[in-house]
Amino acid sequence: GQNIDQPTEMTATEGAIVQINCTYQTSGFNGLFWYQQHAGEAPTFLSYNVLDGLEEKGRFSSFLSRSKGYSYLLLKELQMKDSASYLCAVRDEVTGGGNKLTFGTGTQLKVEL
Amino acid sequence: KAGVTQTPRYLIKTRGQQVTLSCSPISGHRSVSWYQQTPGQGLQFLFEYFSETQRNKGNFPGRFSGRQFSNSRSEMNVSTLELGDSALYLCASSLDRGLSYEQYFGPGTRLTVT
Numbered sequence: 596g597q598n599i600d601q602p603t604e605m606t607a608t609e610g611a612i613v614q615i616n617c618t619y620q621t622s623g624f625n626g627l628f629w630y631q632q633h634a635g636e637a638p639t640f641l642s643y644n645v646l647d648g649l650e651e652k653g654r655f656s657s658f659l660s661r662s663k664g665y666s667y668l669l670l671k672e673l674q675m676k677d678s679a680s681y682l683c684a685v686r687d688e689v690t691g692g693g694n695k696l697t698f699g700t701g702t703q704l705k706v707e708l
Numbered sequence: 709k710a711g712v713t714q715t716p717r718y719l720i721k722t723r724g725q726q727v728t729l730s731c732s733p734i735s736g737h738r739s740v741s742w743y744q745q746t747p748g749q750g751l752q753f754l755f756e757y758f759s760e761t762q763r764n765k766g767n768f769p770g771r772f773s774g775r776q777f778s779n780s781r782s783e784m785n786v787s788t789l790e791l792g793d794s795a796l797y798l799c800a801s802s803l804d805r806g807l808s809y810e811q812y813f814g815p816g817t818r819l820t821v822t
Contacts, residue, residue: 626809637798637813638751682751686809687764694741694802694811695764698751 597621597697601683606705607673615668615681615702623688628696629657629668630682638682641668670704678706710735712801712814720820726787729817733780733801739763740782741811742774745796757782758804786819794821 598620607613619627626645630638642650644659644666656669670677680701687695713732721727733740741764742754753766757776774784780801786793796818800811 628810630813637815640810640812643810684751689764693758693763694739694756694800694804694809695753695766696741696811697753698743700750 597685597687599683599685599697599699601681601699601702603700604703604705606707609673609675609706609708611673612669612671613673613704615670615683615704617666617668617683617699619664619666619683619685619699621664621685621687621697624661624685625688626686627657627659627666628682628684628686629655629666630684630698632680632682632701634679641681673706675706675708678704680704712799712812714797714799714814714817716817717815718818718820720822721789722822723789723791725789726785727789727819728783728785729797729799729819731782731784731799731801731814733782733799734803734812737801737803737812738780739802739804739811740776740780741800741802742782742784743798743800744768745798745816746794751798754784789821791821794819 601617629641632638642657654671682701683699684696739758741756756764776782796816798816800813802811
């Protein structure tokens with residue numbers, strides 16, 4: 596099975612940088628996703644890491660260390676619209692492949708002026 | 709390209725009844741996964757269908773079932789509804805080809821069981 600931990604809440608200032616951490620303990624690992632979910636809306640895909648290292652996409656970057664069971668999502672130049680829940684999800688290694696994701700409970704980010 | 713669509717968007721049912729939810733994936737996507745989202749448990753994986761076959765299954769009771777049609781549209785069914793089944797049910801589709809594993813979520817069906 597999978598156990599995923601991420602902070603429940605974080606607060607940051609507009610224009611600043613924030614790092615949201617995610618640690619996982621898994622019986623199998625086949626990649627890690629980050630999703631953003633605004634209240635009342637569906638999750639939207641942000642990033643997918645399967646190899647160690649940093650992936651950068653505009654203001655968003657995601658890092659993975661498989662040996663440490665650790666990932667983070669880095670958000671730069673924060674905007675008010677970045678206030679949302681950020682979900683870390685591990686893609687299980689399953690026989691036959693496919694998509695079986697285990698999600699963390701999400702980190703609620705509040706961006707303030 | 710149209711996104712993932714789910715119908716109905718809202719549903720109110722009574723304990724003991726059954727319900728069927730529908731999901732139409734993005735055109736060309738062959739994998740459809742279903743998730744239950746509640747405030748207490750977060751997003752939990754129900755099952756995944758690929759080429760009309762259930763490829764992966766989560767830890768939900770047999771009251772939860774699904775199927776996929778030849779056009780990749782999927783339905784999930786919950787029988788003998790319980791109060792605890794009240795949740796947002798999300799489906800997600802994936803191209804599932806090469807290294808493209810990102811899932812695109814639909815808007816969800818909000819189910820309330822009274």
